[in-house]
Amino acid sequence: MIWRFGLYESTFEPQWYSHWALLAILVLPIFIGLLGAFFTPRRLFPVALACLPILLAGALLIVDYLQVGLLRWQWDIAGVELSLRFNGLSGLMLMITQWVGTAAAMYTPGHLQLTNPGKHARWLWPLMGVLISALSLIWLAVDLLTLYAALELMGLAAVGMLLLSGKPDALKAGMRYLLLALVGSLAYLLGVALLLGYWGELDLKSLVEVVEPSPVSWVAAALIGAGLALKAALFPLHGWLTPVHENAWTPVSALHAALVIKASLFMLIMLWGILLPDALFAPRLVAWLGMLAIVWGGLIAWRAESLKTLVASSTVGQLGYLMVAFPLLLGSAVSPLPGALAWEGFWLQLMGHSLAKAAMFMAVGNLIIATGESSIKGLAGTSRRLPLSLLIFGIASVTLMGLPPSAGFTAKWLLLQAMVMTQQWVAVAALLIGTLLTAAYVFRVFRYSFDETAPRHQYQPLAPGMDLIALCLALAAFALGLLAHLPLALLQGGGA
Structure with missing residues (x-):
């Protein structure tokens, strides 16, 4: 599986423009x-214009990769060798990061205008920029030191964005998040120290x-796995x-659920592929925990009273789908065909979930x-005045439920094929149960939204583009x- 991450020698040098794109x-x-912190944008057009060069740079790297294959950069800084590489998987993750990041950035001016959080909200822009840069570095890094630096930078930026609201509950959730993130970092560093001390690499x-x-x-592997x-949030x-998402601003929640937690999962798969190439117990343990996550996350979301609790809890269950695939991705006992199907289904599920969850x-x-309401019951009657927001929620839900022809359906089809080939019937049952639970909590939202007996409420109009941006993400996942x-x-071109 290692070649899939681009851990091999490249044949050609990157084109000249790839250095500038990087x-x-x-x-x-x-x-x-x-x-953005010093010249705060109040409309989405300047934000879209500012994001255009970043999107163009990502596209140039993909074009270069398609022409010459794996791209590698290497520097020796003060005796420490730092390496980056760009392969097909890096390109896909970079594209998802840039698309979701651009959508979140374009959504932010309208959100800040309507919520009026204060002058300190301008620091959301540099923190968002640091987050996107750190994520891009994680997809490209191929040494443990760069991965750790990017992981810490990403985590600190995510915590900083959460604390910007200044609310007591947000401060409490942010400090808990920071402390647990530091514990995870410590476990990761201890694992790295063992590897460096024993093998010196x-x-x-x-x-x-x-x-x-x-x-x-x-x-x-156990220390690194526990930390990541x-x-x-496996x-x-x-x-x-859940406390983090309940108190975070909407663009922060979108970035966190779509991208931040996926970076740690990406690193976990890559590093375990190196440290546990023939493991059986660890991937199966993760798979069993994933099955429990699917059921537990679905039940919590089904019983949730708050909208944000419902969406955050569903993330736990959706991550369970990815955890269940671990035995098919790690270990040499898996046949090539089921392994290839699981590999494709895993990353397609991750990309579809990122787009749909942000939407x-x-x-x-x-x-x-x-509406001014954060509870599910408070949505009663909203179908009369907010049909587009509910439509976006529904289209995103199609991907999460795995209904055709969405990315969720294609990904689950690939995963189910691999599981049937390897006779993992309990995992197949868990995926089917997860689909039913997802449908249950999604239709619970619509049950209240289409309550025609509910009284008419006063609604605050949304800023231009807020629904359109979310709709584009939902349709992209579809x-x-x-x-x-x-x-x-x-x-598949990663092994060219």
């Missing part, structure tokens, strides 16, 4: 964010060549997730702003299922 995707978000490609199954690699699972280490949080944020051959072709 610099742009890592530096421009921070620079533009700082500009930080570069992932070099680790692939020297790591052997031993108690050292097992303990390091805590940061990714069941049962998800207790901090769902934005739709829920629009409903809360327009279309990803119809056009799944395009990202999958880029994904």
